[in-house]
Structure formats: structure tokens, C-alpha cells
Amino acid sequence: xxxxxxxxxxxxxxxxxxxxxxxxxxxxxxxxxxxxxxxxxxxxxxxxxxxxxxxxxxxxxxxxxxxxxxxxxxxxxxxxxxxxxxxxxxxxxxxxxxxxxxxxxxxxxxxxxxxxxxxxxxxxxxxxxxxxxxxxxxxxxxxxxxxxxxxxxxxxxxxxxxxxxxxxxxxxxxxxxxxxxxxxxxxxxxxxxxxxxxxxxxxxxxxxxxxxxxxxxxxxxxxxxxxxxxxxxxxxxxxxxxxxxxxxxxxxxxxxxxxxxxxxxxxxxxxxxxxxxxxxxxxxxxxxxxxxxxxxxxxxxxxxxxxxxxxxxxxxxxxxxxxxxxxxxxxxxxxxxxxxxxxxxxxxxxxxxxxxxxxxxxxxxxxxxxxxxxxxxxxxxxxxxxxxxxxxxxxxxxxxxxxxxxxxxxxxxxxxxxxxxxxxxxxxxxxxxxxxxxxxxxxxxxxxxxxxxxxxxxxxxxxxxxxxxxxxxxxxxxxxxxxxxxxxxxxxxxxxxxxxxxxxxxxxxx
Numbered sequence: 001x002x003x004x005x006x007x008x009x010x011x012x013x014x015x016x017x018x019x020x021x022x023x024x025x026x027x028x029x030x031x032x033x034x035x036x037x038x039x040x041x042x043x044x045x046x047x048x049x050x051x052x053x054x055x056x057x058x059x060x061x062x063x064x065x066x067x068x069x070x071x072x073x074x075x076x077x078x079x080x081x082x083x084x085x086x087x088x089x090x091x092x093x094x095x096x097x098x099x100x101x102x103x104x105x106x107x108x109x110x111x112x113x114x115x116x117x118x119x120x121x122x123x124x125x126x127x128x129x130x131x132x133x134x135x136x137x138x139x140x141x142x143x144x145x146x147x148x149x150x151x152x153x154x155x156x157x158x159x160x161x162x163x164x165x166x167x168x169x170x171x172x173x174x175x176x177x178x179x180x181x182x183x184x185x186x187x188x189x190x191x192x193x194x195x196x197x198x199x200x201x202x203x204x205x206x207x208x209x210x211x212x213x214x215x216x217x218x219x220x221x222x223x224x225x226x227x228x229x230x231x232x233x234x235x236x237x238x239x240x241x242x243x244x245x246x247x248x249x250x251x252x253x254x255x256x257x258x259x260x261x262x263x264x265x266x267x268x269x270x271x272x273x274x275x276x277x278x279x280x281x282x283x284x285x286x287x288x289x290x291x292x293x294x295x296x297x298x299x300x301x302x303x304x305x306x307x308x309x310x311x312x313x314x315x316x317x318x319x320x321x322x323x324x325x326x327x328x329x330x331x332x333x334x335x336x337x338x339x340x341x342x343x344x345x346x347x348x349x350x351x352x353x354x355x356x357x358x359x360x361x362x363x364x365x366x367x368x369x370x371x372x373x374x375x376x377x378x379x380x381x382x383x384x385x386x387x388x389x390x391x392x393x394x395x396x397x398x399x400x401x402x403x404x405x406x407x408x409x410x411x412x413x414x415x416x417x418x419x420x421x422x423x424x425x426x427x428x429x430x431x432x433x434x435x436x437x438x439x440x441x442x443x444x445x446x447x448x449x450x451x452x453x454x455x456x457x458x459x460x461x462x463x464x465x466x467x468x469x470x471x472x473x474x475x476x477x478x479x480x481x482x483x484x485x486x487x488x489x490x491x492x493x494x495x496x497x498x499x500x501x502x503x504x505x506x507x508x509x510x
Contacts, residue, residue: 004021004022005021005022006019006020006021006022007019007020007021007022007084007085007086007087007088008087008088009029009084009087009088009089009090010087010088010089010090011090012053012089012090012091020084021084022084022085023083023084023085024083024084025041025080025082025083025084026050026057026079026080026082026083026084027041027048027079027080027149028149029084030048030050030079030090031144031146031148031149035048035050035079037079037080037148037149037150037151037152041080041081041149041150041151042080043060043062043063043065043066043078043080043081044062044066045066045313046066046067046078046315047152047313047317047318048078048079048080049067049076049077049078049079050076050077050079050090050091051074051075051076051077051090051091052075052076052077052088052089052090052091053075053089053090053091054087054088054089055085055086055087055088055089056085056086056088057077057082057085057088058082058083058085059072059077060081062078062081063077063078063081066078075091100124100126100425100426100429100453100454101126101128101140101142101454101457102126102128102453102454102457102458102461103137104269104453104458106135106458106461106462108135108462108465109465109466110132110133110134110135110465111132111133111197111465112132112133112197113132113133113195113196113197113198114129114130114131114132114138114191114194114195114196114197115129115130115132115196115197115198115199115200115461115464116128116129116130116182116185116196116198116199116200117130117200117457117460117461117463117464118178118181118182118199118200118201118202118460119201119202119203119262119265119454119456119457119460120145120174120178120201120202120203120207120211121145121203121204121207121262121285121456122145122147122148122152122153122154122157122204122206122207122285122287123144123145123148123152123285123319124142124143124144124145124426125142125143125144125145125177125178125181126140126141126142126454126457127140127141127142127178127181127182127185128140128185128457128461129182129185129186129188129189129191130461130464132197132198132464132465135465138185138188138189138191139184139185139186139188139189140185141181141184141185141188143177143181145174145177146173146174146177147170147173147174147210150166150170152313153287154204154206154207154258154287155304157170157206157210157216158206158216158219158220159220161210161216162216162217162220167210167213167215167216170210171210171211171213174207174210174211175211175239175240175241176240178201178211179239179240179241182196182199182241182243186243193244194244195243195244195245195247196236196243196244196245196247197245197247198247198248198250198464199236199247199248199249199250200250200251200252200460200461200463200464201249201250201251201252201261201460202251202252202260202261202262202264202265202456202457202459202460202463203251203260203261203262203456204254204258204259204260204262204285204287204289205219205226205229205254205257205258205259205260206219206258206260206287207260208229208232208251208254208260208261209226209228211251212228212232212234212251214226214228214232215228219258222487223485223487223488224257224258224485224487225256225257225485229253229254229255229256230253230254230473231250231251231252231253231473231474232250232251232253233248233249233250234248234249234250234251235248235249236248236249250463252264252265252460252463252474253473253474253478255300255478255481255483256300256483256485257301257302257483257485258287258289258302259289259300259301259302259483260289262283262289262455262456262459263281263283263289263291263300263456264459264474264477264478265455265456265457265458265459265460265462265463266281266283266291266422266424266452266455266456266459267281267291267298267459267477267481268458268459268462268463268474268477269452269455269456269458269459269462270422270424270452270455272291272293272294272298272422273293273294273295273298273477273480274295275294275295275419276294276295277294277419277420278292278293278294278413278416278417278418278419279292279293279294279418279419279420279421279422280292280406280418280420280421280422281421281422281424281452281455282402282406282421282422282423282424282428282442283423283424283425283428283455283456284305284309284402284423284424284425284427284428284431285305285309285425285427287302287303287304287305288302288303288304288305288398288401288402288405289301289302289303290302290303290402290405290406290409291481292406292409292410292413292416292418293413293480293481295480296480297480297481297482298480298481298482299409299412299413299481299482299484300409300481300482300483300484301405301408301409301483301484301485301486302405302486303401303402303404303405303486304401305398305399305401305402308350308353308394308395308397308398309350309353309354309398309427313394314348314353314391314394315386315388315390315391316346316347316348316384316385316386317347317348317349317350317353317391318346318347318348318349319349320340320349320350320351320426320430321340321341321349322340322341322343323339323340323341323343323344323345323346323347324339324340324345324346324347324348324349324352325337325338325339325340325345325347325348325349325352325356325381325382325385326338326339326340326349326351326352326355326430327351327352327355327432328352328355328356328358328359328381329355329359330359330362330363333363335359335381335382337352337381337382337385338352339382345381345382345383345384345385346384346385347385348381348385348387348391350427350430350431351427351430351431351432353387353391353395354395354431354432354435354436354439354441355432355435356379356381356387357387357392357395357435357439357502358432358434358435358436358438358439359435360372360379360387360392361438361439361502361503362438365379366379366392366502368501368502368503368504369501369502370392370393370396370500370501370502371389372389372392376389377389395439396500396501396502397500399439399440399441399499400496400497400499400500401496402441402442403440403441403442403443403499404486404492404495404496404498404499405486405492406442406443407495407499408484408486408489408491408492408495409484411491412484418444418448419448420448420449420450421442421444421448421449421450422450422451422452422455423442423449423450423451423452424452424453424454424455424456425454425455425456426454428451428452429451429452429453429454430451431451433446433449434446436449438502438503439502439503440499440501440502440503
């Protein structure tokens, strides 16, 4: 019977060989090999293109709409739309990007036992095992979030989650994956049978709900608020984890709307809540989160920046992996593109996208309106990688959302002069600050902008050493934080439209 037949899938150029049952969605096979599905496997983008060199992969209407007849003839397919129908040889370039971890030295109050800190990101997962008596990191494990095959951004996950059985599938998947990471940590540290004293997780509101099993439906419609944002206490056994001692699991509380505990962790990591001066924190992810404040009060908000900063929805977008153009500069009118891994260019990551647009503005290839000069459809960076008109538009939307959110929070504060602005996360760690200012994303002098690294993971580690009173909910810090719903702000839409254009030139005050 054909339903029991399995086929061999060979990947090029890695020569990895896999086996899959007939009828298996190709995306399920290739996701484990690093192929990303930015639109959640809906066939709406070209982000999962692969080339079938041998074998059969069917063509459906979604592929005919997104692929040219020449591409189809050459064997190109959208992996999300194909199933395993025969033995296959597929051209696939590995996505081997490093995931941002944290090795910051910090002050702590020792406690006994082992602790695990987890940064549960929309795209990536990072887990660290610590000796709580010394603060020493004993092991680190990273992975792509397995849920990403159902969408690159939080709204795609919510959409899948509210469908029949979708949330249960996402919840079981992420619990199983993080449990597996913790098992790997213990194995790597030769502590397989050791008891864990505490496990702390942080993540955005959607990840918080999906992991804890809280209904995501309230986050799918106006006013995009949920009542289940507080500290979640779970036991390892109820999560299906079989660790000695059944350690307690804490998912730290969210701050409101789509501002999650990863931002609370960032506030702790940057000591923003202890600062006398007004400072800012921006996490430039798929859902851009912003905090402005000091030890007296803090304002926070989230804005739907979309996944452009991570390379999704960009025609040749990708994460910062081998083959990604990560830097673009110009000298005497000639472009210079740095490619990750010193390999042939095959795509454009977020930092490269910002650099490309900033450079294009300086060369007047891109106009302040965002139009490509001369009405061109694309601008070649390094063959075959080009920047298209739609790519520029995607960046405009993302940067306008962040810039408008910053302006609104600063206005609500009283337009203070920021002492420092921290950029959190992988994108914030690698972005060229001059380029970010050139496009109007971060309109602050470069010396005031600081890459803060993985503040979510650092904050989770700090929480392992702080129960913050009896319940560990960090109420003292949270009571000083006000969540601002930008979608309810009367000025946000006007400011957003103003921020869509690019600055005419570099600001003179620098």
C-alpha cells in the first residue's frame, strides 16, 4: 500500500539523506534542515523556494502564481506546497546562522542547585543551564522555534492557533521542544540525573500564551488584550517533562497587550528601572517592543513592525546565515557587499536590508519617498541578489511603525532627552547604527545608542536568583510600568504616515 511507502530525499550540496513517508508535507521534512516558511506555509511568499533536481514535486495554483514558467521549468518549487511523492534530490543551502546567546557577567545572590533560563522567541530558542551557587553557565543549547513552520510572525501563529486544534498543536510542540533542549543541557553537562531547582522562561505575550496553554483568541481581535498575562507557575510533570524532583517552572509575567516578559527581562537586564536618567529599550523583532522611562515610571508599547527586519517578506530575504548579505557600503559610487560566511551571495538579511536602503539613499538610487530612481523595478546589489521596490516598501512600513511608536511614547513622557537607547535582540546587536539613523529608524545620535545583546536571556537568568518577594511576579517593578495601546492613540496613525518617508539627508546635529 502506497501510504506505507517511504522515499529517500537527498539534499545538495550537503549530501544529507533523509527518509519520509509518501504524502508527507515537504515543509515538515525541510524545516528540520533550516528551511524557513515566512508566510506559515500558505503559499503567499517565495521564501521557501527549493530546486528539485531529480524526482517529482507537483505544481498547484499557488506555485503557478508565485513562480514564473521559466522557474518551474528549471525545477523551482515552493516547498510549503509540495508533498513527498517520489525519491527526491533537492538543491538546498543550509541556514546555519548563529543564534544570539548571552555571556554577560552579573551580580547575584547565590542559591543552591541548578537553574535553567529560557528565551522563548518567535523565531529562535535559547536555553542555558546554570550552577546557582556560582552563577556559572554549564551548558547552552539553541534551536529554531518549531512553530515557525506555521508562520514567521506572531499574528500568523495566532491565526493558526485559533483554527480547530491549532493551539493544542502549537502548545504541545513548544513544550516538547523546550523539554528536549533542557534534556540536552543536562546531557551536555553530564548531569542527566541531577535535580533542577528552578526553570524560568521569558517570551512575548503570544509565546507566553502558547506555552502555558492560555487561549490566544483574545489576542486575535480588537482590543488585542488578554487577562492571562500574569506570572504562570507550572510543574515540570504537567508539561510532560520527566526531570528529577519535578522542578517548578515560571513563565514571567507580561506587561500588557503584545509586550511580553521578554521586555520585563530586558528592563531588568539593562537596569532601566534603576536609572535616574530617562532611557529607552527597543527590541527590533517581528513585534517591535519599546520602553521609555527611569526608576520613577516607565511607558511601554508594542508595534507591528512585521518580519522585514528578520528578512521575511523580502523577495530574497533570509536570516543572517551563510550567503546572506549583511552589510552594504559604497565607495566612490561603487557598491561593496559583505556576505556572511565568505560565500556566494544568495539573499539579504535584516541588517543588510537597512544598509542597502541607507546606501541607496546616499547614492540617490532610492528617493526619500521610497521610490527607486527612474522607476526601476529593482536595484542589483550583488548578483543574483537584488533589492526590489516592494522590499523598500516593506522596510518603510517596519521602520515607520518603530519610529512612530518611539515618538508617541516620548511625547507622552514629555519629550525628555534620552540618556541612552538600548537595542535588544539579534537584529539590534548587528544593525549599523548610522544606517538605522539614515533611514529614520532610530533618530538618535549614534553615541547614545547601544547594542544590548540578548537582554531577554540575561533577564531570565537574573530572575533565577530573584524570587522578588513571595510570589516572584516582580510586582514592584511592574507597578511603575504603564502599557500604552498605540492602536488607541489618536495621533499614532498620523505620526506613522509621517514616518513612512526617509530623511532627506544625514542629520546635521551629528
